Amino acid sequence: MTAQSPVVVVTGGTRGIGHGLARAFLDRGCRVALCGRTADAVREAVVRLDAPPDRLIGRPADVTDRVQLAALWEAALDSFGTVDVWINNAGAVTARRPVWELTEDEVGVVVDANLMGVTNGSAACGTWRASARTVACCPASARTAPPRAPSPT
Numbered sequence: 001m002t003a004q005s006p007v008v009v010v011t012g013g014t015r016g017i018g019h020g021l022a023r024a025f026l027d028r029g030c031r032v033a034l035c036g037r038t039a040d041a042v043r044e045a046v047v048r049l050d051a052p053p054d055r056l057i058g059r060p061a062d063v064t065d066r067v068q069l070a071a072l073w074e075a076a077l078d079s080f081g082t083v084d085v086w087i088n089n090a091g092a093v094t095a096r097r098p099v100w101e102l103t104e105d106e107v108g109v110v111v112d113a114n115l116m117g118v119t120n121g122s123a124a125c126g127t128w129r130a131s132a133r134t135v136a137c138c139p140a141s142a143r144t145a146p147p148r149a150p151s152p153t
């Protein structure tokens with residue numbers, strides 16, 4: 001792989017669709033950064049993907065916390081020098097029960113991950129930082145950021 005390989009950040013890359021995305025991007029020569037909520041889950045996911053550290057990094061980050069996502073962004077930049085695509089994949093679903101049987105806490109977990117998580121992820125790779133294309137897997141927003149503004153020197 002060359003240093004020019006596209007860099008893709010996948011939130012929620014420890015399992016499910018996000019893990020499949022991470023594997024597919026690695027198979028296609030991309031460099032990948034992924035996150036999940038716990039260090040153990042991230043470590044296990046990285047081991048399963050079996051890629052060298054110059055192609056794959058994992059960091060624990062909860063998408064409901066913008067500061068943790070900013071740290072994921074910085075980790076990807078530190079490791080790879082750029083971010084080309086940021087995928088807001090991490091999300092949660094409620095148990096399949098009528099809404100009136102769900103507690104506010106159960107609904108809150110979904111809203112926090114799927115709505116605030118996407119918002120936080122898009123903020124973490126804000127328009128002034130990069131030309132990263134931002135994609136949401138959750139039923140929320142998706143957008144393409146404008147070209148990167150010059151960084152202050």
Ligand SMILES: NC(=O)c1ccc[n+]([C@@H]2O[C@H](COP(=O)([O-])OP(=O)(O)OC[C@H]3O[C@@H](n4cnc5c(N)ncnc54)[C@H](OP(=O)(O)O)[C@@H]3O)[C@@H](O)[C@H]2O)c1
Nearest residue numbers: 012013014015016017036037041062063089090091137138
């Ligand atoms: N599967 C479907 O049919 C379907 C349909 C439409 C949309 N979607 C959306 O697609 C996305 C992936 O779905 P999936 O079926 O692959 O889900 P999944 O198997 O439950 O995986 C969810 C992933 O998100 C991570 N995650 C959850 N909450 C998080 C948080 N607060 N911070 C960081 N990571 C978090 C999980 O990591 P940890 O548990 O390790 O933290 C895991 O890696 C979700 O946003 C879902 O809403 C799925």
